[in-house]
Amino acid sequence: MRLSSSTVVVVAGEEARRVVAGLRGLSNVRAVTRGDHDPEEFADLVRRGEATYVVHDADPLAEVGDAWVEFFDGVSATGRLEVAIEEAVGALRADRLELPDYYVVLDPEDMPATRRHWWLGVLAGAAPNRVVPAPASAARVADALGGLTAGRWWPADLAGWLRGLPRVVPDKAGLPGGTA
Template structure:
C-alpha cells in the first residue's frame, strides 16, 4: 500500500521509465521504475516512503488491463479475463494491491486503439479526474504534481471491476441516449 499521506501516481506508456527518471531528483518525490516488481515488493517500497508523492510504473490492475485488451482483440478468452478480475478483486480485498491515486497515461494519441479505450474509457469512466493523459515524458511531468486535479476518489474495485467485461471498446462510457442516431 502507499505510504500514509502520500499521493501515488502510476505512469503508463512506452516512455514511463524516462518520465519517472525526470522526477527522481525532486526532494518531495520518491520515484522508481518497478514494472517488473511483484505487488508485494511494490507495497513494501511504497510503505517505506515518507515523500508526499510516490511515482512508479507498476500497475496493480495491469493483468486485468492486458486480459481485457487481449479479449477484445481476439487474442484471449473470456475465462482469462474473468480469472484476472477475480484475482485482482481477491488481492484488493486482502489489501495486497490498491488502485493508485492517479494514472498518468503518456502519449495517449499513439496508443493502440484497444489500450486507449482501456485507459481513457474503462478506467476514466470510473473516476474521470484520476486518469490523466499527458503529452510528454520529460520534466514537464513535475508541473503536473503541482496541479493535480481533484475529484471523486476511485470507488472500491469490487463495485466496478466485475462490470469490466461489459465495457466494450468504442462504447465504454456511453450512456443510453449518448449514441449518435444518424439523424442530422
C-alpha cells in the same frame, strides 16, 4: 491499507520506466521503478512514501487492463479476462492490491484504440480526474503532478466494478450506458 499520506501516482505507457527514473531528484517526489526492486521491497517503498508524491511504474491493474484489451481485440484465451478480474478482486480483499490516487498515462494518442479506451474510457470513466494524459517526458509529467485536481475516487464497490468490465464496450467506455 495505505500507511503513508503521500499521493501515489502510477505512470503508465511504453516509456513509463524512463519517465519515472527521470523524476528522481525532485524535492517533493519519491520516484520508484518496479524493475529496480524485489516485490516486497518495492511495496514497502511505495507504502512508506515520505514525499508529497510517490510515483512509480507498477500498475496494479495491468493484468486486468491487458486482458480487457485482448478480450475486446478478440485475441485472448477464453476466460482470461475473468481470471484476471478474480485475481485482482482476491488481491484487493487480501490488501495485496491498492489502486493509486492517480494514473498519468503517457502518449495515449499513440496507443492502439482499445488500449486508449482502457485508459481514457474505462479507468477515466470510473474516476474522471484520476487519469491524466501527458507526453512521455519527465518534465511534462512533473508539470502534470503539479496540476492534479481532486475528483471522484475509484468506485466504492471495486469488486462489482471489476466484474462488470467484460460488459464495458471500448468505444463506449466512460460514457453513460457504456455497457453492451
